[in-house]
Amino acid sequence: MRRSPRLARIDDVHRLALAMPHVTVSPGTQNRPVYLVGGRSFVFFRNPRPDAFDPETGQRFDDVIVIWVPDEGDKLAMVQDDSSPFFTTPHFDGHLSVLLRASRVGEVTVDELAEVIQDAWLSRASRRRSEAWLREHRPGWDRVR
Numbered sequence: 001m002r003r004s005p006r007l008a009r010i011d012d013v014h015r016l017a018l019a020m021p022h023v024t025v026s027p028g029t030q031n032r033p034v035y036l037v038g039g040r041s042f043v044f045f046r047n048p049r050p051d052a053f054d055p056e057t058g059q060r061f062d063d064v065i066v067i068w069v070p071d072e073g074d075k076l077a078m079v080q081d082d083s084s085p086f087f088t089t090p091h092f093d094g095h096l097s098v099l100l101r102a103s104r105v106g107e108v109t110v111d112e113l114a115e116v117i118q119d120a121w122l123s124r125a126s127r128r129r130s131e132a133w134l135r136e137h138r139p140g141w142d143r144v145r
Helices: 010-019 070-081 104-106 110-124 127-137
Strands: 023-025 032-036 038-046 064-068 099-103
Touching: 010 023, 010 038, 010 064, 010 104, 038 110, 064 070, 064 110, 070 099, 099 104, 110 127
Parallel strands: none
Antiparallel strands: 023 032, 032 038, 038 064, 064 099
């Protein structure tokens, strides 16, 4: 994938998720897309829920994207910094995912977003599919495991 310092846009979320192999898209509830690999979601646009809201107004966020992560360490690294656009809520304790508001996608570069979405796909794809993708896109990955 071409390296780009450009800040990400919401259409990049869709484009990057669809660029991964074996992806299907479900319309989800309220026509909020769910990107799946092998029937397992790896990125989805969430309906407004009571656990993600504006602390000043109490209004539920209507633009939350759920992105799977490989493990709890990755999740913590992404959400610990208060300036990070990635966050979590108590509802997602123990769930290997981070949340990102669509309105904050532009706080990460396309390259950063691509890495997060690729890792999400890798965490949900079958071992065979993951290893095939890694051989092609991250040469030498098997020597550092």
